[in-house]
Amino acid sequence: MVLISSSFCHNLLHICFIFLLLPQCCFCGSDLDALLLLKKAMIGPQGSGLEDWKPSPHNYCSFSGVSCDHQSRVVALNVSDLPLFGSIPAEIGLLNKLINLTLTSNHLTGRLPMEISNLTSLQLFNISGNLFRERFPGEITLGMTELEVLDAYNNNFTGSLPVEIVSLKKLKHLHLGGNYFTGEIPKNYSEIQSLEYLGLNTNCLTGKFPASLGRLKNLKELYVGYFNSYSGGIPPELGRLESLQVLDMSNCSLTGTIPTTLGILKNLHSLFIYSNHLTGNIPPQLSRMESLKSLDLSINGLTGEIPQSFSELNNLTLLNLFRNNLYGRIPNFIGDLPHLEVFQVWENQFTFELPQSLGRNGRLKDLDVTGNHLTGLIPRDLCIGGRLRTLILMENYFFGADP
Numbered sequence: 001m002v003l004i005s006s007s008f009c010h011n012l013l014h015i016c017f018i019f020l021l022l023p024q025c026c027f028c029g030s031d032l033d034a035l036l037l038l039k040k041a042m043i044g045p046q047g048s049g050l051e052d053w054k055p056s057p058h059n060y061c062s063f064s065g066v067s068c069d070h071q072s073r074v075v076a077l078n079v080s081d082l083p084l085f086g087s088i089p090a091e092i093g094l095l096n097k098l099i100n101l102t103l104t105s106n107h108l109t110g111r112l113p114m115e116i117s118n119l120t121s122l123q124l125f126n127i128s129g130n131l132f133r134e135r136f137p138g139e140i141t142l143g144m145t146e147l148e149v150l151d152a153y154n155n156n157f158t159g160s161l162p163v164e165i166v167s168l169k170k171l172k173h174l175h176l177g178g179n180y181f182t183g184e185i186p187k188n189y190s191e192i193q194s195l196e197y198l199g200l201n202t203n204c205l206t207g208k209f210p211a212s213l214g215r216l217k218n219l220k221e222l223y224v225g226y227f228n229s230y231s232g233g234i235p236p237e238l239g240r241l242e243s244l245q246v247l248d249m250s251n252c253s254l255t256g257t258i259p260t261t262l263g264i265l266k267n268l269h270s271l272f273i274y275s276n277h278l279t280g281n282i283p284p285q286l287s288r289m290e291s292l293k294s295l296d297l298s299i300n301g302l303t304g305e306i307p308q309s310f311s312e313l314n315n316l317t318l319l320n321l322f323r324n325n326l327y328g329r330i331p332n333f334i335g336d337l338p339h340l341e342v343f344q345v346w347e348n349q350f351t352f353e354l355p356q357s358l359g360r361n362g363r364l365k366d367l368d369v370t371g372n373h374l375t376g377l378i379p380r381d382l383c384i385g386g387r388l389r390t391l392i393l394m395e396n397y398f399f400g401a402d403p
């Protein structure tokens, strides 16, 4: 009895197994078909690549760049650096189990098809480095509740920034930089509380920079400059971005003064706000940014002296203040900063002599003080570390020998 029962179970298992296989095969057909249609559309009339994507019912899971789950459904597509020149076809929507979709640096063009909205399991969507055009259809993301990464950097998107992404609760990395987006940054991007990385740099954005973005508590990196042209200044509310490590608001027409509140950013290691129209003094409070390594305030209308409090910025490696209206002495502590590698203050109104200790940290690489009113001896130990590659002292009143 026992033996018969066992063999019966074995047979039953066999039957179940066949049943399990059936739906799998229905799906394999359509995923294979979808991949072949994708290949045809993406290659376009002139492209090449994906040579191993050939009709054959069973091995499409080993096509280059394709990964499947145990039911042979395609879960990841990673096709990069190929001369494809075509576009993404509507059939992408058939690959509705996709988790990772990476189609980067392939010369792909055209509009993004609305059928992408069928990919509701997507966690990573990276189409950077292509030539996708026209508006970014934000609607396609409405059902993508799992999306963590949206990277559309360096494409040809135009129109306004998508507002629909505001409802993506898991979005950590959003890069829409390097496009031709116009209009304002939506105020309610502040609602994407999961955001850790926000790149909107190198677009054609205008309007006031939204103060509301100060509410992005988890934000670590914020890149919003270059070719954007905001009206108004840096909102003091950005001092609330307690996780921020990098802030780049360079070359984007900012006016007004540097908010003292930025000093609260304890984790900030890079602050780039060069090439704007900022005025007023350098706030002494910036010395409270204890992680600061790179500070670039060049090409602005800043005036006053280098704050004495900056002697506390012990981790500073780069300090660029060129093309401003700064004056006074270059404080002695500048020569004592232990990690300083780059110090460029050309075209200001600095007077008196340079700190004689400059270079003694053994790390100095670039020193450019051209076009000030400096005098006295050229510091003797500039080359002591053997790393100096740029030394420009022109248009000053130095005397004594070169080091």
Ligand SMILES: *[C@@H]1O[C@H](CO)[C@@H](O)[C@H](O)[C@H]1NC(C)=O
Residues within 6 Å of the ligand: 067, 075, 076, 099, 100, 124
């Ligand atoms: C998706 O990409 C992420 C990050 O590269 C990786 O950790 C994950 O394993 C990938 N998932 C799949 C299904 O390929």
Ligand SMILES: *[C@@H]1O[C@H](CO)[C@@H](O)[C@H](O)[C@H]1NC(C)=O
Residues within 6 Å of the ligand: 078, 080, 100, 102, 124
């Ligand atoms: C895609 O493939 C490249 C290598 O071809 C790899 O470096 C990259 O990490 C992959 N991306 C994902 C998301 O798996």
Ligand SMILES: *[C@@H]1O[C@H](CO)[C@@H](O)[C@H](O)[C@H]1NC(C)=O
Residues within 6 Å of the ligand: 090, 091, 092, 093, 094, 096, 115, 118
């Ligand atoms: C979306 O996925 C379903 C499978 O769940 C499929 O039947 C349908 O054709 C897909 N729609 C599009 C537009 O690709």
Ligand SMILES: *[C@@H]1O[C@H](CO)[C@@H](O)[C@H](O)[C@H]1NC(C)=O
Residues within 6 Å of the ligand: 080, 104, 105, 126, 127, 128, 129, 149, 151, 173
């Ligand atoms: C997207 O792909 C590009 C090119 O492969 C890569 O450099 C970038 O890091 C990727 N983005 C993310 C967020 O992984």
Ligand SMILES: *[C@@H]1O[C@H](CO)[C@@H](O)[C@H](O)[C@H]1NC(C)=O
Residues within 6 Å of the ligand: 109, 131, 133, 156
């Ligand atoms: C992308 O934009 C650049 C600059 O405007 C333009 O020269 C190029 O023709 C565009 N390409 C496509 C495919 O739209």
Ligand SMILES: *[C@@H]1O[C@H](CO)[C@@H](O)[C@H](O)[C@H]1NC(C)=O
Residues within 6 Å of the ligand: 163, 166, 167, 186, 187, 188
């Ligand atoms: C976000 O703001 C835009 C206007 O900038 C509005 O059209 C959109 O409906 C808002 N979305 C949410 C989810 O609040």
Ligand SMILES: *[C@@H]1O[C@H](CO)[C@@H](O)[C@H](O)[C@H]1NC(C)=O
Residues within 6 Å of the ligand: 226, 227, 228, 251, 275
């Ligand atoms: C700064 O922006 C202007 C246009 O707004 C552009 O001409 C210039 O090349 C940009 N400079 C940098 C370094 O991006």
Ligand SMILES: *[C@@H]1O[C@H](CO)[C@@H](O)[C@H](O)[C@H]1NC(C)=O
Residues within 6 Å of the ligand: 290, 291, 292, 314, 315
């Ligand atoms: C300063 O730099 C040192 C060495 O690079 C590092 O150990 C320390 O954590 C840094 N301090 C801060 C506040 O980042």
